[in-house]
Amino acid sequence: MGPNGPIISLGVIAGITMAEKEKNHLSGIMVGMSFLCSKFLAILYWPAVVYYQRKNIIKRAVPITASMLMLALLAVFGLDPLIPVKCEVSSFTSGNIWFLLSRFISNFEGSATLRTLPIVAFAFFFVFLFFKYARMQSKAD
Numbered sequence: 001m002g003p004n005g006p007i008i009s010l011g012v013i014a015g016i017t018m019a020e021k022e023k024n025h026l027s028g029i030m031v032g033m034s035f036l037c038s039k040f041l042a043i044l045y046w047p048a049v050v051y052y053q054r055k056n057i058i059k060r061a062v063p064i065t066a067s068m069l070m071l072a073l074l075a076v077f078g079l080d081p082l083i084p085v086k087c088e089v090s091s092f093t094s095g096n097i098w099f100l101l102s103r104f105i106s107n108f109e110g111s112a113t114l115r116t117l118p119i120v121a122f123a124f125f126f127v128f129l130f131f132k133y134a135r136m137q138s139k140a141d
Contacts, residue, residue: 004038011035011042015049015060024056028063036067047130051137 011034018027031049035042050061071081080086098118102108 004041007038008034008042008045011037012045012049015045016052019049019052019056019060022056024059025063027052028060031060032063032067035064036070044126047133051134054137 011030015027015031015034018024018030027049031042031046034045046064050057050064052060074081098114102114108114
């Protein structure tokens with residue numbers, strides 16, 4: 001996770017703790033703040049907090065949605081909230097699938113495909129796991 005891991009973890013643990021104590025707005029605020037104070041990786045944990053309990057989902061989701069709207073508002077005023085993501089898209093290390101593919105596919109490193117595939121893969125797996133988690137939570141109730 002890197003240096004943002006503790007910030008993300010703190011927000012998620014605080015969010016789940018607040019959801020457990022039925023302080024649902026505060027739960028959403030904690031998770032939203034972990035997102036605003038770190039990287040987009042914090043988004044991965046949103047389903048766990050939003051769907052922690054079926055009761056009061058909206059109260060937890062509203063502050064999280066507000067954090068996304070805040071970034072959209074920044075973009076409207078000409079500030080690019082995606083700069084951290086854009087800086088990381090073309091970088092990779094020997095510890096991931098994209099590096100491995102670049103060893104077997106010529107001209108893969110630095111290509112538009114390399115800049116696009118990680119984002120598409122992230123979105124696909126996030127959406128897939130989000131709906132799977134939501135379905136499992138609805139069965140548990």
